[in-house]
Amino acid sequence: MSSESKPIFSVKKLVKDFPTAGGPNSIRALNDVSFELFSGEAMAVVGESGSGKSTIARVLSLLHDKSAGDLNFKETEISGFSGEEIKRYRQQVQMIFQDPYGSLNPVHTIYHHLARPLLIHKKVKSKKELPDKIHALLEEVGLTPAVETAKKFPFELSGGQRQRVCIAKTLAIGADVVLADEPTSALDVSIRLGVLNLMQKMKREHNVAFMYITHDLATARYFAERTAVMYVGHMVEWGETEDIIQDPQHPYTQLLISAVPSPLKRHQKEEKSLHVKNKDIPTWTASSVGCPFVGRCIHAMDKCSQSMPEITKISEKHFVRCFLHDGSGQ
Amino acid sequence: MKSIFAFYRGNTPALMGSIIVFTFILLSALAPWIAPYDAEKRVARGHQPPSAEHILGTTRSGKDVLSQVLYAGRISLTVGFASGLIATVIAVLLGVTSAYVGGRVDAFLMFLTNVFLVLPGLPLIVVLAAFLGEVGPLSIALILGLFGWPGGARVMRAQALSIREKEFVTAAEVIGESKWRIVVVEILPNMVSLIVGTFTGAALGAVMGQAALEFIGLGDPNVISWGTMLFWAQNNSALIVGAWWDAIVPGVAIAVFAMGLALLNMGMDQISNPQLKGSKNLKQWKKLNDELQANRKKKQESRKIAGEVVEG
Numbered sequence: 125m126s127s128e129s130k131p132i133f134s135v136k137k138l139v140k141d142f143p144t145a146g147g148p149n150s151i152r153a154l155n156d157v158s159f160e161l162f163s164g165e166a167m168a169v170v171g172e173s174g175s176g177k178s179t180i181a182r183v184l185s186l187l188h189d190k191s192a193g194d195l196n197f198k199e200t201e202i203s204g205f206s207g208e209e210i211k212r213y214r215q216q217v218q219m220i221f222q223d224p225y226g227s228l229n230p231v232h233t234i235y236h237h238l239a240r241p242l243l244i245h246k247k248v249k250s251k252k253e254l255p256d257k258i259h260a261l262l263e264e265v266g267l268t269p270a271v272e273t274a275k276k277f278p279f280e281l282s283g284g285q286r287q288r289v290c291i292a293k294t295l296a297i298g299a300d301v302v303l304a305d306e307p308t309s310a311l312d313v314s315i316r317l318g319v320l321n322l323m324q325k326m327k328r329e330h331n332v333a334f335m336y337i338t339h340d341l342a343t344a345r346y347f348a349e350r351t352a353v354m355y356v357g358h359m360v361e362w363g364e365t366e367d368i369i370q371d372p373q374h375p376y377t378q379l380l381i382s383a384v385p386s387p388l389k390r391h392q393k394e395e396k397s398l399h400v401k402n403k404d405i406p407t408w409t410a411s412s413v414g415c416p417f418v419g420r421c422i423h424a425m426d427k428c429s430q431s432m433p434e435i436t437k438i439s440e441k442h443f444v445r446c447f448l449h450d451g452s453g454q
Numbered sequence: 455m456k457s458i459f460a461f462y463r464g465n466t467p468a469l470m471g472s473i474i475v476f477t478f479i480l481l482s483a484l485a486p487w488i489a490p491y492d493a494e495k496r497v498a499r500g501h502q503p504p505s506a507e508h509i510l511g512t513t514r515s516g517k518d519v520l521s522q523v524l525y526a527g528r529i530s531l532t533v534g535f536a537s538g539l540i541a542t543v544i545a546v547l548l549g550v551t552s553a554y555v556g557g558r559v560d561a562f563l564m565f566l567t568n569v570f571l572v573l574p575g576l577p578l579i580v581v582l583a584a585f586l587g588e589v590g591p592l593s594i595a596l597i598l599g600l601f602g603w604p605g606g607a608r609v610m611r612a613q614a615l616s617i618r619e620k621e622f623v624t625a626a627e628v629i630g631e632s633k634w635r636i637v638v639v640e641i642l643p644n645m646v647s648l649i650v651g652t653f654t655g656a657a658l659g660a661v662m663g664q665a666a667l668e669f670i671g672l673g674d675p676n677v678i679s680w681g682t683m684l685f686w687a688q689n690n691s692a693l694i695v696g697a698w699w700d701a702i703v704p705g706v707a708i709a710v711f712a713m714g715l716a717l718l719n720m721g722m723d724q725i726s727n728p729q730l731k732g733s734k735n736l737k738q739w740k741k742l743n744d745e746l747q748a749n750r751k752k753k754q755e756s757r758k759i760a761g762e763v764v765e766g
């Protein structure tokens with residue numbers, strides 16, 4: 125279905141450099157990142173911490189400027205937006221943060237947190253409509269009794285409840301795209317599913333597109349139709365989530381999958397030892413070359429440290445960047 | 455009500471400080487009703503020791519010391535609070551603007567702050583006061599306020615910088631809040647304890663500063679304040695002639711009130727939590743802060759490594 129409809133987001137060859145303090149060389153947090161996002165669909169972005177996942181979300185949220193590449197939202201380049209354009213964009217693209225304890229202002233009530241987006245984006249005609257609207261939102265995200273919850277301060281809520289408040293904010297705005305940066309990572313395992321189900325509901329009922337950032341393949345499999353695997357700012361493998369998990373091609377994806385607990389793997393101990401074998405994760409800079417995974421890769425070849433392999437199509441919707449699969453590779 | 459209890463629980467300095475400061479405010483406010491005599495009139499013979507009629511004795515010119523110290527409180531407290539307010543407003547404006555705007559504005563404002571910070575405060579004020587002649591309470595409040603902000607501005611900037619990095623500020627940006635609303639509605643309320651702390655600190659400095667200026671004779675001697683009371687006592691050699699009450703009473707008033715402000719200031723420092731509503735949250739805030747620091751360290755390290763990789 126996705127290949128026929130037009131993507132909401134189309135990102136091509138995105139590069140993001142962060143200047144280093146006192147040095148001409150900058151950290152390259154994103155290098156040659158390309159993907160498309162379609163409505164009503166979730167794309168998981170998976171990778172260890174430091175792989176640039178949050179940076180993608182922050183660039184798409186206009187919190188950072190891109191360094192190079194194309195960022196098209198509904199066929200319009202977003203960098204260079206100003207004033208009203210930014211406001212209109214924010215009305216469509218929202219973000220959920222990893223840390224539910226940090227993303228709500230401790231001095232304001234839940235009511236304030238939901239009233240602001242409604243007022244900024246004129247989702248209510250007058251302030252009189254606010255209470256009803258806010259209570260309805262709280263009920264929709266399962267925070268009942270809504271009237272009581274609205275009066276509470278963030279510290280009176282659990283992590284899961286706070287994350288539901290953040291989801292309610294995106295609902296209040298009526299965003300078409302939600303960039304969810306590890307929304308369940310800080311939560312207890314027992315309440316993750318509830319939050320994921322709520323996002324699932326938004327996807328189905330409101331046709332919201334999700335970029336689901338996580339380092340947890342199990343939740344990606346549960347929630348996202350497609351998955352992109354990131355390593356040190358590079359997309360190394362992407363495709364339908366099932367294909368990625370059942371038939372991982374890149375050695376890094378294989379490593380990630382071996383780190384997922386039980387049902388997916390059998391020989392836990394052996395594979396764990398493989399996981400810690402060579403843990404030198406490079407810091408990528410503008411002048412770095414080769415495949416970033418080469419230091420940890422058990423299949424590493426000479427050419428791996430000389431250039432980044434091109435994209436290889438494994439199947440209709442499954443792609444990888446690795447010399448093992450490059451026609452010229454073996 | 456509950457939140458007031460929660461605020462003072464385990465924070466003895468804040469409680470003690472509040473009691474002292476509020477007692478002083480109350481006594482000064484009620485001076486016209488509770489003072490036994492007219493503070494400006496001769497009501498007895500000079501230098502009478504404490505007695506039933508004049509509980510704290512009389513001054514050399516036969517004025518009632520108790521009445522004077524009560525009325526003097528009105529001036530001294532007003533100058534302290536007014537000057538504290540001026541200093542705090544400047545500190546908040548400069549500190550928060552500096553942190554939020556950043557770049558060149560930040561560099562300039564911090565330069566200005568550092569210049570003011572290294573200026574030798576009191577000597578300069580003495581010179582200025584001497585230059586202006588006998589300065590009244592209003593001028594003293596202004597002078598002390600205009601010199602009392604730099605320390606506060608630096609702390610404000612530091613805290614605003616750390617709050618600016620919090621995700622709720624980013625979240626506010628993402629939902630489309632305007633810059634000034636982020637500063638005023640999202641960041642400032644999280645700085646309440648620091649603002650109150652800065653205010654008490656500045657007020658403390660001003661009360662002491664005013665007393666010092668007036669004591670050395672730079673103030674207007676016709677105004678009744680604790681400083682001028684000390685000035686007259688000194689002028690009339692109160693201690694030498696044995697009229698200790700004349701000097702001790704205003705001295706003790708200044709010392710106790712200053713202690714009250716200092717305790718309140720300490721109490722505010724204890725609350726590293728910007729929200730004054732519960733101890734659970736305090737821990738949370740500390741945890742957050744620690745994580746933030748750790749994160750920043752990590753980032754710096756990775757940058758350092760990047761530098762080495764490139765050079766190596």
Ligand SMILES: Nc1ncnc2c1ncn2[C@@H]1O[C@H](COP(=O)(O)OP(=O)(O)O)[C@@H](O)[C@H]1O
Nearest residue numbers: 142153172173174175176177178179180753756
């Ligand atoms: N604001 C920033 N300034 C400098 N470097 C940054 C900044 N944000 C992220 N980085 C760097 O970019 C890289 C990717 O970070 P991030 O996107 O947060 O990764 P992830 O979310 O996958 O853990 C890291 O090396 C990090 O140090």
Ligand SMILES: [Mg+2]
Nearest residue numbers: 174177178305
């Ligand atoms: Mg992240």
